[in-house]
Amino acid sequence: TTQYNYILTSRPEPAVTLITLNRPKALNALCSPLFAELNQALREADDDSSVSAIVLTGSDRAFAAGADIKEMKDLEFSEVYKTRFLEDWAEMTRIRKPIIAAVSGYALGGGCELALMCDIILASPTAKFGQPEINLGTIPGGGGSQRLAHIVGKSRTMEMVLTGRMISAQEASDWGIVSRVVKEGDGEVVKEAIAVGKEIASKSQISVQAGKEVVNAAYELTLAEGLRFERRIFHGLFATKDQKEGMSAFAQKRKPNFVNE
Numbered sequence: 398t399t400q401y402n403y404i405l406t407s408r409p410e411p412a413v414t415l416i417t418l419n420r421p422k423a424l425n426a427l428c429s430p431l432f433a434e435l436n437q438a439l440r441e442a443d444d445d446s447s448v449s450a451i452v453l454t455g456s457d458r459a460f461a462a463g464a465d466i467k468e469m470k471d472l473e474f475s476e477v478y479k480t481r482f483l484e485d486w487a488e489m490t491r492i493r494k495p496i497i498a499a500v501s502g503y504a505l506g507g508g509c510e511l512a513l514m515c516d517i518i519l520a521s522p523t524a525k526f527g528q529p530e531i532n533l534g535t536i537p538g539g540g541g542s543q544r545l546a547h548i549v550g551k552s553r554t555m556e557m558v559l560t561g562r563m564i565s566a567q568e569a570s571d572w573g574i575v576s577r578v579v580k581e582g583d584g585e586v587v588k589e590a591i592a593v594g595k596e597i598a599s600k601s602q603i604s605v606q607a608g609k610e611v612v613n614a615a616y617e618l619t620l621a622e623g624l625r626f627e628r629r630i631f632h633g634l635f636a637t638k639d640q641k642e643g644m645s646a647f648a649q650k651r652k653p654n655f656v657n658e
């Protein structure tokens with residue numbers, strides 16, 4: 398496996414890759430080389446047919462405290478524009494396999510946006526989400542204003558973006574930013590995220606990929622287009638062995654044996 402400087406990768410379950418952001422002294426601030434490594438590790442997991450789900454986490458203290466402010470502070474418009482500064486972040490939205498964010502501690506600015514680019518977010522009771530860019534004389538640049546508006550609506554997004562207030566795990570759960578808050582304890586949220594990954598790995602990987610694709614379409618298409626797209630993909634799955642296996646197994650009262658074909 399590849400050696401990285403800013404992240405760690407492991408396989409806590411045969412079908413689950415765990416990627417841990419590992420820049421503890423900077424609370425996992427997302428410097429450019431960290432993001433390049435993250436993109437590479439995500440691509441490797443996506444290309445590895447033995448991997449079914451990816452868990453992304455930070456430390457107990459910080460998922461990620463944002464883009465690296467020290468790296469950004471002296472940049473000029475012409476430079477960031479010409480080099481498309483941080484635009485490669487969006488590459489991770491093209492990963493086909495489910496990415497589960499296990500968030501403990503700070504998920505701020507780009508760290509909050511990173512979690513929002515994942516497919517499922519689980520939070521530890523210590524998690525804190527925020528878009529504090531307004532305190533730095535700037536605004537979110539990694540999709541925070543748009544993705545939050547889709548999830549929590551205008552008023553809550555405006556409050557987060559314009560005041561920079563950090564919201565608690567409980568608020569994030571009440572608002573629908575995270576799917577749930579797990580029980581207290583170091584490492585609990587990672588354990589739970591791995592369990593979710595393992596559960597997903599037990600399904601037909603074709604339907605998992607299709608499920609992710611159609612849910613994501615809801616954020617890009619009109620409702621009419623999205624409904625049509627979902628129905629077409631649903632129809633298409635009748636061409637798979639796994640649909641035959643899944644439905645036959647149900648009728649025969651046995652467990653399905655999916656072959657991912």
Ligand code: CO8
Pocket residue numbers: 422423424426427462463464465466467482483484486503505506507508529530533536537538539540
């Ligand atoms: N960048 C660089 N270094 C950081 C960052 C960061 N975002 N966050 C923390 N650090 C560093 C600190 O500088 C400090 O380093 P040192 O020990 O060398 O001084 C170390 O991490 C520990 O931090 P603190 O001493 O500040 O720890 P505290 O426990 O006192 O505070 C906080 C924790 C509240 C999280 C505090 O560190 C903080 O406010 N951090 C900044 C949060 C922030 O503003 N994030 C938004 C950044 S801007 C952004 O993300 C824009 C995204 C654009 C994406 C564009 C894509 C196209």
